[in-house]
Amino acid sequence: MTRSTLFAMVATGLVSVACAGGESKSTRDSAATSPSPASAASAGADLTGAGATFPQPIYSKWFSDYAAKTGVKINYQSIGSGGGIRQIQEGTVDFGASDAPMTDDEMAKAKGGPIFHFPTVLGADVITYNVPGVTQSLQLTGDVVADIFLGKIKKWNDARIAGLNQGVKLPASDILVVHRSDGSGTTYVFTDYLTAVSPAWASGPGKAKDVKWPVGLGGKGNEGVAGQIKQTPGTIGYVELAYANQNRLPVAKLKNAAGQFVSPTIASITAAAAGALEKLGPNTDYRVTIVNAPGAEAYPISSFTWLLVYQRQQDSAKGKKLVDFIRWALTEGEGSAAALDYAPIPEAVSKQLLEKLASIQVGTAS
Amino acid sequence: MSEAARPLVTTRPDDNGIAARIEGSAIGDTVYRWMTTGFALCIPILLLFIALEVGVAAWPALKAFGFGFLTSSEWDPPHNVFGAAPAIYGTIVSSIIALVIATPLALGVAIFLSEFAPSWLRQPVAFLVDLLAAIPSVVYGLWGIFVLQPLLRDHVMPFLSGLPLIGQTGLFEGPAYGPSMLSAGLILAIMVLPFISAVSREVLMAVPRSQREAALALGATKWEMIADAVVPYARSGIIGGIILGLGRALGETMAVTMLIGNVHKISASLLAPGYTMASLIANEFAEATGDLHLSALMAVGAVLFVVTLIVNGLARWLVWRVSREAQ
Numbered sequence: 001m002t003r004s005t006l007f008a009m010v011a012t013g014l015v016s017v018a019c020a021g022g023e024s025k026s027t028r029d030s031a032a033t034s035p036s037p038a039s040a041a042s043a044g045a046d047l048t049g050a051g052a053t054f055p056q057p058i059y060s061k062w063f064s065d066y067a068a069k070t071g072v073k074i075n076y077q078s079i080g081s082g083g084g085i086r087q088i089q090e091g092t093v094d095f096g097a098s099d100a101p102m103t104d105d106e107m108a109k110a111k112g113g114p115i116f117h118f119p120t121v122l123g124a125d126v127i128t129y130n131v132p133g134v135t136q137s138l139q140l141t142g143d144v145v146a147d148i149f150l151g152k153i154k155k156w157n158d159a160r161i162a163g164l165n166q167g168v169k170l171p172a173s174d175i176l177v178v179h180r181s182d183g184s185g186t187t188y189v190f191t192d193y194l195t196a197v198s199p200a201w202a203s204g205p206g207k208a209k210d211v212k213w214p215v216g217l218g219g220k221g222n223e224g225v226a227g228q229i230k231q232t233p234g235t236i237g238y239v240e241l242a243y244a245n246q247n248r249l250p251v252a253k254l255k256n257a258a259g260q261f262v263s264p265t266i267a268s269i270t271a272a273a274a275g276a277l278e279k280l281g282p283n284t285d286y287r288v289t290i291v292n293a294p295g296a297e298a299y300p301i302s303s304f305t306w307l308l309v310y311q312r313q314q315d316s317a318k319g320k321k322l323v324d325f326i327r328w329a330l331t332e333g334e335g336s337a338a339a340l341d342y343a344p345i346p347e348a349v350s351k352q353l354l355e356k357l358a359s360i361q362v363g364t365a366s
Numbered sequence: 367m368s369e370a371a372r373p374l375v376t377t378r379p380d381d382n383g384i385a386a387r388i389e390g391s392a393i394g395d396t397v398y399r400w401m402t403t404g405f406a407l408c409i410p411i412l413l414l415f416i417a418l419e420v421g422v423a424a425w426p427a428l429k430a431f432g433f434g435f436l437t438s439s440e441w442d443p444p445h446n447v448f449g450a451a452p453a454i455y456g457t458i459v460s461s462i463i464a465l466v467i468a469t470p471l472a473l474g475v476a477i478f479l480s481e482f483a484p485s486w487l488r489q490p491v492a493f494l495v496d497l498l499a500a501i502p503s504v505v506y507g508l509w510g511i512f513v514l515q516p517l518l519r520d521h522v523m524p525f526l527s528g529l530p531l532i533g534q535t536g537l538f539e540g541p542a543y544g545p546s547m548l549s550a551g552l553i554l555a556i557m558v559l560p561f562i563s564a565v566s567r568e569v570l571m572a573v574p575r576s577q578r579e580a581a582l583a584l585g586a587t588k589w590e591m592i593a594d595a596v597v598p599y600a601r602s603g604i605i606g607g608i609i610l611g612l613g614r615a616l617g618e619t620m621a622v623t624m625l626i627g628n629v630h631k632i633s634a635s636l637l638a639p640g641y642t643m644a645s646l647i648a649n650e651f652a653e654a655t656g657d658l659h660l661s662a663l664m665a666v667g668a669v670l671f672v673v674t675l676i677v678n679g680l681a682r683w684l685v686w687r688v689s690r691e692a693q
Contacts, residue, residue, distance in 0.1 A: 080652035106655060176543060181628030181645075183443075183653025208444035209653045217545050217639050218628025220649060227511045232519075232543055 045075035046321055051084020051097030054185050054240060055305045058121055058340050059097070062333045069328075072321050081185050082209070088115065088308045094318055096308035099123075099185020100209060101287035114311040116360065117286045118326055118353060119304035121334070122273050122343035125190045126244045126264045126301070127252040129236040130229050131156055132171055134250075137263065139164045141255040142197030142292065142300065148236060149177055150200060151215035156234065171234075178228045178237035181218025183209040189303040190238045193291040197300075238301075241269070242341035258296045268299035269343035277349050286353075302343070312361045319362035326357055417671065424665035427658060435665060441630040443650070448662035450669060452630045456547065456640035457673065460622065461615040463551025463636070468559045469608055475559075476566035476604075481592055492567065499560035507624030510553045515544035515625065523548070523637055539635040545627035548636040553621050558611035565607030569600040602689040609681040616674055619644040643670040 056078040063074040079087075081098035088096030089110045096115075107115055127140060144160050147153045153160060157170040180187045188209045194201040205211040219225040222243040229235040229249070241264050244251055253261040262268050275295030280288065292300045307326065313319025330353055334344040345353070427448060428435060438449025475495055479488050523542035527533050573596050581595035597604070627639020628649060643666050654660045 082653040082655045085655055174541070181623065182649040185653075205442075206444040209655075210443045210650055212440070212442035212445075212630070216629075217543065218649070219545075220623050220628070224511075224624060228545065231511065231516060 045073045047072070047074045047094045047318060047325070048076075049074065049084075049095040049097060049307075050077040050079050050087045050093045051308070052081045052099045052185055052305055053078040054099050054123055055097065055121060055342070057242070058337055058342050061336055061340065062329055065333070065336070066325060066328060070324075072325065074325065080183075082183065084308065088310075091310075094322055097306065098308060099303065099305050100188040101289070101306060102308065110310070112310040112312065112314065116309050116311055116356065118307040118309060118330075118357070119273075119286050119345055119349070120307055120329060121337045121345065122269045122290075122302055122304055123189075124241040124264045124269045124272075124299055124302045124343070125186055125193070125238045126241050126249075127236065127238055127254065128226065128229055128244055128249040129252065130233055130250075132173075132233045133169055136165075136168055137250065138168070138252045139255070139261045140252045142193065145254070146194045146198030146201045148175055149179070149194065149213075149215070150198075150204065151177075152200075173234045176232060176235045177213070177216030178219055178225050178232075178235050179213050179216050180210075180225060180238075181220050184221075185209065185303075185305070186222070186238065186240055187211070189289075189291065189301060192289050192303075193301045196289075196292045245341050254300050256296075256298050256300045257292050257294050258298070260296050262297065262299045264299045264301075266338050266341070266343045268297055269302045270346055271295050272298035272300070272302035273304070273343070273349060274298075274346040277346070304345075309360065311359070316362050319360065323357055323360055323362065327354060330354060330357075417668075420664055420668045420671060424661060424668040427661035427665040428668075430658065431662075435662075436669065439630055439632060441646075443654070443656065443659050446656065446658045448658070448665075450643065450646070450662075450666050452632050453641045453643045453646045453666060454669060454673065455632050456550075456626065457616060457642040457644070457670065459547055459636075459640070460550045460554055460626065460642055461612060463547065464554035464558055464615040465608065465612060467552065467555035468562055468611060471555075472559045472562035472607075472611075473566055473604070475563040476570055477592060477597075479563075479567050480570035481588070481596070492564075495560050495563050497560075498556065499564070503557065503618060503621040504624075506553055506557060507621040510549060510621060510625045514552065515549055518542070518546075518549055518552070519544040527637070536634050537636050540633070540637055542637050543627070543639070545625055545639050546637050547626065547633075547640045550622045550626040550640070550642070551636070553625055554615045554618055557618060557621065558614050561614055562604075562607045562611040565610060566600070566604045569603030569607070570596060572603075573599045602685050605681065605685050605688060609678065609685075612677060612681065613674065616670070616677065617644055619648045623648055643667075643673075 056076070059076050059078075063076060067073050076097075081100055084093075084096040084098050085102055085106055087093045089106065091112045097120075101117055102115065127138075127145060129138065131138070138161075140161070141164060144153065144164065147160070154175060155172060156175055157172045162168075162170055188207065191201075191205065191207040191211055194205075195207040196202075205214065217228060219228045219237070222239045225237045226239050226243065226247060226249060229237050239249065243249075244264075251264060253263050256262050272290050272293040272295065275298045276288065276290035276293040277284075279294075286304070286306070288304075290302050290304065293302065309322060309326070313322065330345065330350045334350065337344040431438070431448060435448065435450055436454065437451050438447075439451050440447045440449045441452075442448070475491075479492055483491065519542050523538065523546075527538040527542070529538075532538070577595050577599055578591055581591040586594065622642050623645035626642060626645060628641055628645065629639040630641055631638070633640065646666055647663050647670075650659070651663050654663055
């Protein structure tokens with residue numbers, strides 16, 4: 001709405017056109033080491049990216065910190081993971097961002113060749129609820145959550161919920177499920193978890209950014225789900241950890257793969273990433289989900305969010321800037337994650353990622 | 367100018383210069399005419415392109431599901447099954463609720479302002495009603511979630527389902543959560559009210575004074591004058607205002623999405639949640655990556671386009687019939 005937003009939109013449009021139209025030109029120019037003066041002059045931004053809304057707060061902080069440090073300006077538009085994937089496929093942005101890994105089909109449609117996935121930070125979905133008279137944190141297991149969202153468990157005082165919460169006085173009222181109505185990475189992570197822990201969910205709704213919900217109401221965005229839960233007694237739903245923390249919502253403890261009941265915290269989310277990636281070899285492409293990860297400390301509904309980057313960078317100047325930025329983000333940048341309720345990538349993983357970063361081909365060598 | 371032009375027309379001896387002046391201005395007229403024609407043509411051409419673009423993008427989904435797209439209630443993105451019946455139903459029902467509530471209210475406001483209100487009251491009240499149209503729809507949505515919905519859930523909905531006769535019709539059955547067709551219809555009613563009342567007010571004010579005086583001279587009471595002489599005279603204009611409101615109600619997105627519950631199910635009860643076409647597109651378009659999913663959303667857009675055309679066509683026909691009857 002403001003003039004600067006408008007300017008940014010127009011500017012990105014110009015850059016997109018420049019990138020799409022001038023592909024062959026820029027490959028020729030790359031021999032000369034000019035730092036792509038056209039885009040810098042027309043847009044005031046050196047790199048453009050688009051995609052996921054979930055990591056937008058931490059990305060904005062990174063971009064402004066990085067610009068202050070190095071002078072490299074990065075323009076990021078949080079248009080949603082789906083939009084980010086579409087734009088990187090078309091090559092209209094220098095990097096994409098997504099909360100769900102690209103599928104093989106989506107990878108095949110990318111016009112610029114193979115795409116690398118770089119995990120940047122971790123987030124988590126939390127189960128929040130509004131049960132009159134319950135002040136303690138409820139304890140739940142994966143199959144109980146799945147059966148609530150499948151409509152099989154209908155009352156709050158159901159024996160399976162009561163059995164997990166001895167000493168908590170549960171009302172005999174109906175459970176009302178609230179889910180996201182808009183397609184979102186949050187829903188992807190949540191349904192990914194339910195698919196992992198419940199065969200009935202896996203063969204029914206399945207995992208996606210939007211599924212066919214057996215029961216419940218749809219709220220738009222984290223705020224829509226949380227607003228509905230706050231307003232209506234007897235409700236249960238899922239929101240992002242950062243949103244729940246900032247709004248002080250009640251949060252359930254979940255039983256993880258090791259049998260422990262774990263609260264969602266920065267430490268328990270990073271533990272999930274460490275646990276899941278111990279099993280992966282160094283040649284992983286990081287298109288992995290880490291729900292229901294092993295490890296006594298691991299919170300089960302955790303997830304990466306990724307930057308999507310072409311392995312072959314057509315424009316050497318831009319490619320170099322992008323690689324430099326990602327290196328900075330994975331080392332110094334991670335330090336500011338926790339303050340914004342994101343979990344940093346475990347150190348062992350970021351070491352592997354830095355090695356992978358070196359394999360990005362800058363320029364037109366091949 | 368005319369002196370300079372005179373030698374040009376000397377071939378016509380009876381000419382005294384007027385024809386030349388007319389001819390000179392005719393060039394300007396022609397340019398002006400073609401320019402305005404061009405501007406006017408832009409709109410239908412734009413509409414045509416939108417229809418074409420939406421139609422082409424929607425084609426894969428329409429081909430895959432055929433007529434079933436309009437009648438099926440199944441909407442399952444991960445399994446690529448799409449049917450838009452609940453959204454079509456919800457769009458139409460929520461708009462009908464909105465008009466049923468808003469039309470009498472808006473007419474009341476318009477008649478009060480044009481016939482009864484003292485002049486010192488007329489301007490401020492008209493201004494406040496018009497101001498309703500300036501509130502962003504996301505603000506209506508938030509107000510709906512935090513004020514309207516709890517009020518409906520705790521007081522209005524139990525009252526409606528407890529009413530004799532009306533409570534038995536099935537329209538107000540089932541648990542009252544808040545997000546529902548009724549909430550969405552109510553918020554739409556508030557949103558379309560200023561459109562209907564503003565147009566109606568202007569039309570009523572434009573009714574000639576002689577019309578009123580004639581009715582009064584024949585011994586009509588004030589009520590009879592308004593009901594028999596003023597409102598019928600303004601009828602087609604008022605219907606035009608209602609059409610404008612209907613257009614707004616059919617296409618409204620944000621406030622409806624926040625209040626309707628977003629569930630792909632057709633329920634007879636107005637207390638149950640539903641979906642509308644506009645909110646379905648708004649909810650899913652940003653994150654839709656599957657080709658068929660995108661195409662299905664475009665198909666929903668195409669259906670909304672067609673429904674709007676049909677409804678507008680019906681309304682035009684109604685205006686035409688009413689104005690013909692009036693003559």
